[in-house]
Amino acid sequence: MNKIIDRSIDLGPYWPQEDDDLIICRCEEVTKGEIRKAVHEGMVTLTEIRRYLRTGMGLCQGQTCAKLVKNIVARELKIAPNELESAVSRAPARPVEMRVLANEVITGGENHE
Amino acid sequence: MNNNSDVLIIGGGVIGCATAYYLAKQGVNVTVLEKKQIGEGGSSRNGGGVRQSGRDPRELPLAMAGIKNLWPTLSEELGMDVEYYKKGNLRLAKTAGHIKILEGLTERAVAKGLDVKMIDAQEVKAICPYLSDEVIGASWCDTDGHANPMLTTLAYYKNARRLGVRFITGENVVEIKKIRGKARQVITEQNIYEAEQIILAAGYESRAIANTVGIDIPMNRVLLEALATEPQGKMFEQMLGTAEADFYGHQSTHGSFVFGGSSGFDAYTSNFDTPINNSQTAACICRGIIGYFPILADAKIVRTWAGWIDECADHVPVISFVEEVPGLILACAFTGHGFGISPMVGTLLAEMIVDGKPSLDLYELRYDRFKTKL
């Protein structure tokens, strides 16, 4: 991520591909074409793609699509996938009801409902 | 590579990107230098509030002008839905003490010409029927609202880039250098850039950078946290807050609720290398939410995150030319409420460059307003 990237780089025009309507992020229903297009619109890190399209922001938090998205973005940028830093994983690792989170013991040892 | 431009902007947050866009629209040649990636700071971590109520009178005119003239058409202007809702802001009260806090805020805002008023429990219920029966009243500003900060920042970036702004990410700015008395060069860890005018919009880190030309803005770095639920059926469109700041938030277009808050220990538990969550805070925010929103107790939290704010000694931003350093403009110290005014701030900064002065009086936001207490 701290590599210097000039965002004016010209990737050439966006050409549709046959499998562009393939769904890559199932939770948020984001297609391969949308991801490819986002790269041409200037989103060149996985975090920017996520914030722009919501890939990996749904219930599975990217556990299904993260790798696929990385490969698609890398191919569009014509770089190796491992040159792209993965998006940050966010707690909680799986969805937790608010009532359960809220029930944590608060400082002082008192149990809070 | 040619590293010269008319204007250099340091910081690719919503302020830097909006300013770049409005400048490029007027044909100015701009370069933006960003340390990490677009929207790495508060701009992609915030609660999305686009408020006038609860604002300090010194920045209220900016908030009002933006909500009147810029936000309503921003999605069209940028060709991308920034999920702006102008459906009002409820600031909730459960006790007589809360009511008193809100009456004070309301009085000060009305004196500045803002249409905000106190309403009773029944009126609150009519606006948002999902709230707890413990709510006894609220302040109500029906022109407030919320938007999606990540999309707003990226929409400004995308359009600025389309208009020819050069964005360079991964450039860590360490110094501004004067040449013949004028700010002229920006030195990064690896390169040197030059411009006629430099706009410093790097959040808290603006402090250290401004220090290199002898200017100090008193601000601290403070951590705030936020969380999002899984999508819920559409419930309401207002922005919510409380008198005690237990939590604030809204339901997004996507259906998830986005809530922000803090633990009260944040100043002592912050990690100053990366903005990371403290294990106590999400629990604390959830208790705050359930206290006002019992109906959401079973909603699942899918994600939590943390972000820093650039808290200024007197809690309003610095948007200012710098007399001792011609060629430098400061735009920092937004103190946790810079998103709602960002389109207006971008417009004003562009005016300062193109017209030589902003169309709103920014005297009270000057860089040299800070005085010792005695």
Ligand SMILES: Cc1cc2nc3c(=O)[nH]c(=O)nc-3n(C[C@H](O)[C@H](O)[C@H](O)COP(=O)(O)OP(=O)(O)OC[C@H]3O[C@@H](n4cnc5c(N)ncnc54)[C@H](O)[C@@H]3O)c2cc1C
């Ligand atoms: C949890 C949370 C909730 C919030 N809620 C709201 C809200 O509801 N409403 C509201 O109006 N505001 C809110 N805010 C505040 C709002 O997010 C900020 O005021 C706003 O985003 C400021 O934008 P900015 O562009 O000045 O700063 P930032 O978005 O922080 O951008 C500064 C940029 O400068 C870059 N930078 C830093 N140092 C350097 C360097 N040396 N060289 C190059 N680049 C550098 C950073 O990487 C960053 O991208 C909230 C903030 C947080 C953290």
